[in-house]
Amino acid sequence: MLPTVLVLIHLQPESQATVSAAFNVITALDPSALDDALTRHADEIRVVLTNGTVGIDASSIARLPKLELIGALGAGYENVDRDAARARGIVVVNGAGTNDDCVADHAFALLLGAVRQIPALDRACRDGVWRDDLPFQPNFSGKKLGVIGLGNIGKKVAKRALGFDIEIGYHNRRPNPDVAYTYFDSVLALAEWADYLVLATPGGAGTKHLINAETLAALGSHGYVVNVARGSVVDTAALADALERGVIAGAGLDVYEGEPAPPALLIESKRVVLTPHVGGRSPEAVAASVQLFVDNATRHFAGTPVLTPV
Template identity: 75%
Template sequence: MPPTVLVLIPLPPENRAAIAAHFQIVDAPTPTSRDHAITQHADQIRAVLTNGTTGLTPDEISRLPNLELIGALGAGHENIARDAAKARGIVVVNGAGTNDDCVADHAFALLLATVRRVPFLDRACRAGVWRDELPMQPNFSGKRLGVVGLGNIGRKVARRALGFDTEVGYHNRRPQPDTPYAHFDSVIALAGWADYLVIATPGGAATHHLIGAEVFEALGPQGYVVNVARGSVVDTAALADALAHGVIAGAGLDVYEGEPSPPPLLIDSERVVLTPHVGGRSPEAMAASAALFVENATRHFSGQPVLTPV
């Protein structure tokens, strides 16, 4: 019998079918079904498929005596109890690289929509408001883009910026010598230089509220910020205050603190474009993520090294 995989996230039918072709699946996409599935199928479950937001707790790992593999569908893995997994010798993998293009595309969609105020103008047009009654928005091109986190997604964001005649700088924990972009040794220094700031850094304790009041002050009243990383990276209260007092010009968020509920401090602001953590979701990205999980799990259960260990 194929190994049993506990799936803790909703999957499109075609992606579920791709996994079910190789493994037994126990679906548990809600908290109630999750607890029930772990209780009823604990001895059978050898792998868990989750994501960075949904995660897997130390207690849940302790309740699965035959667990060997935890997979994150997508690059994020911040809420998976990796220390508990490591202590048991459980392999953790992610979907690194499978949705990078999708996230980078969405980052630019948010940035363009925010700078040019597309949602606001759409509502005005539908209400019969003509352009002469509306404020003009700045050019998008010919500006400076700062990328916080020059990993795979950050590099793809930077590459897209070049098509808009945009100068690129970045902040990373370590300089990347193989890139042509200017490196800044702090986020504040990068924000002071940039017109746009795109956040593409990993989540977790090390980056909690990395983007706060000082960064917004440095970015300035003509500056825009976009977050496609994790909601915890941006201090929501500081962002709301910065927008309310004109400290920055606007923000685009695909991720935010308190997901899945929209951020109460921001939902009434005309200067914010919000999307519900969909930056990495497309049919192509989901199919690639499911296929990578199947490949990782197949390799693991046949005694081969996995492709994307965390």
Template identity: 75%
Template sequence: MPPTLLVLIPLAVENRASIAAAFDIVDASDPASRDQAIAGHGERIRAVLTNGTTGIAASDIERLPNLELIGALGAGYENIARDAAKARGIVVANGAGTNDSCVADHAFALLLAAVRAIPVLDRACRDGVWREQLPMQPNFSGKRLGVVGLGAIGRKVARRASGFELEIGYHNRRPQPDVPYEYFDSLMALAGWADYLVVTTPGGAATQHLIDADVLEALGPQGYLVNVSRGSVVDTAALADALAHGAIAGAGLDVYEGEPAPPARLAGSERVVLTPHVGGRSPEALAASAALFVENATRHFAGQPVLTPV
């Protein structure tokens, strides 16, 4: 009999089918059904599938006495109670690498849309407003792009930037010897140097409000910010103030504090482009993440190490 899997997130039909071939699935994609599922099936659940946003709490892990594996679709795992899992010897794995290209693509879509004011120009054109009545937007190419967090996604952002003839710098906990980009040991220094700042660092307590009022001031009135990491990394109030007072030129956000509700102080601003945390979502990325979860689970239940442990 296949292991029982508790699924805490919605799944596309085709991805659910591929996972169902390896598991006996118990669906629980909202808090009420989750409580019912754990109460009714907790003893036989051996694996959980979630994501970084939904996660799983220590109190729920405690109610699953036979849990062995927690998988996260996508790279994020910030809301998985890893300490509780570790204390029980429960393996935690994520979908690292499966949506990197999708997120990097989306980061550039946001940056181009913000710098060239694409949403504003689209609305103006539909309303019959011609170009002479609108402010000109700057060239996109030939500028300086700073990457905050040169992990797998950050590296793909940097590679895409070279196609736009952008000079590339980055800030990381430590320099990466295998890349040709300029390293900044201070985030403030990177922000002061850059025209564009793209945030691809992990979320969590260590990066809470990493992008604050001081960083935005350093980025300056010609600068643009893009965040495709986690909403908690950017101080929403500080960003709203910076946009309102022209401290920076614009921003593109796929993630923001208080998801899923759009940030009220930003929603009315023409200086910001907002998308609803879809940077890593594409049919290809989700299929790859589901396949990696099945591979990790197959390896785990065969007594082998998972490919992408957290």
């Protein structure tokens, strides 16, 4: 008999088919459906499939006495209550590595779009505005890129930047001895040095509003910031003010505070490029993450170590 999984996130038909081949699936995409599933199927559910944004809280975990495994698609797992899971011996896994290339690609799309003002130029062209009536945009290449969070995604962003003759600096909690890039021991120092900041750091309390008014002022009027990490890393109000006053030149955000509602303070700004948290979404990335979840579950129920524990 197949184990039962409670799915808390929307799955495309292909992903649904992959999961359904390995599990008996119960889907709950809103609080009412979740409460119903926890009430009616608590003694059946052995696995939960979620993501970092939706997560699963301690109260829901407490209502699932047979729960053994929680899987988060993608790299994020910040809203999974790992303390509650750990207290029960519940294994938590994620999709580490499955969407790294996709996120790094998207970070560059946002950065190029912001620096070269691609969305604004697209609109102007459609409105019949010729180039002589538009301001010049700066070169993209030959600048300095600061990466905040030089993990797998951050390294891929840095690798892509090298093709544009861009100098790389980074900030982590500690230096990485395996890279030759310049290490900065504070976000502020990195911002003062950089022309571009790309945020690829984990979310959570430790990085909340890591990018604030002081950091943006240090980045300066020719600087650009791109966030493909978590919305909480950037102080939205400070960013909106910095964009409006020209404290920085522009921004690209795939994530923002208050998701899924659009960031009201930013949507009228012509200096920011916005996308709705799609940086890690591609057919290839999602398929790989779903398959990794199934592989992790298969190993767990076979009594062998999972591939990507968190």
